[in-house]
Amino acid sequence: xxxxxxxxxxxxxxxxxxxxxxxxxxxxxxxxxxxxxxxxxxxxxxxxxxxxxxxxxxxxxxxxxxxxxxxxxxxxxxxxxxxxxxxxxxxxxxxxxxxxxxxxxxxxxxxxxxxxxxxxxxxxxxxxxxxxxxxxxxxxxxxxxxxxxxxxxxxxxxxxxxxxxxxxxxxxxxxxxxxxxxxxxxxxxxxxxxxxxx
Numbered sequence: 208x209x210x211x212x213x214x215x216x217x218x219x220x221x222x223x224x225x226x227x228x229x230x231x232x233x234x235x236x237x238x239x240x241x242x243x244x245x246x247x248x249x250x251x252x253x254x255x256x257x258x259x260x261x262x263x264x265x266x267x268x269x270x271x272x273x274x275x276x277x278x279x280x281x282x283x284x285x286x287x288x289x290x291x292x293x294x295x296x297x298x299x300x301x302x303x304x305x306x307x308x309x310x311x312x313x314x315x316x317x318x319x320x321x322x323x324x325x326x327x328x329x330x331x332x333x334x335x336x337x338x339x340x341x342x343x344x345x346x347x348x349x350x351x352x353x354x355x356x357x358x359x360x361x362x363x364x365x366x367x368x369x370x371x372x373x374x375x376x377x378x379x380x381x382x383x384x385x386x387x388x389x390x391x392x393x394x395x396x397x398x399x400x401x402x403x404x405x
Contacts, residue, residue, distance in 0.1 A: 218290060225283050232276045239269035 213221075242248065242265040291297045383389075 213290070218287065221283060222287060225280055225287075228276055228280055232273060232280060235269045235273035235276060239266050239273060242266035242269060
């Protein structure tokens with residue numbers, strides 16, 4: 208069996224067919240989940256939707272359709288990726304980050320540690336390129352998500368509101384004790400946090 212060479216138009220038609228199957232995949236998943244509820248089944252022609260057997264059968268049929276379509280999509284997409292690798296459009300290697308700061312850091316380390324070999328290469332005219340660093344932090348590089356989260360002030364506002372409420376209560380209690388009045392019964396809503404967020 209000879210391997211047929213596929214043209215770009217053939218590849219695009221295959222990708223279009225894959226694209227057409229994605230809604231089928233999502234529909235199968237949705238119908239399988241719907242079969243787990245007490246809602247009526249979406250399949251036409253079923254008179255007794257409320258039985259457990261009908262729901263079990265719909266769930267089994269839809270999960271089978273889901274996994275069959277998923278496996279088909281996965282295999283076809285894998286073939287497309289292999290074709291792109293063979294054509295040299297994408298590489299089979301792991302993704303790398305080649306940001307200027309990463310390259311400068313690698314160059315500085317290489318400069319500091321190159322020793323005699325580096326001197327020999329420099330004299331021979333061989334230029335050492337710094338290696339690209341691998342993807343770190345999910346592609347975010349040195350971006351610290353904790354730093355971004357610390358910029359939000361919702362927690363600070365909530366704590367500030369709690370402290371103001373406690374200070375108000377303390378001042379009111381102090382004023383009542385000066386006048387000789389009894390403290391009021393504690394309100395259950397006093398200790399609930401104030402929600403200023405939208």
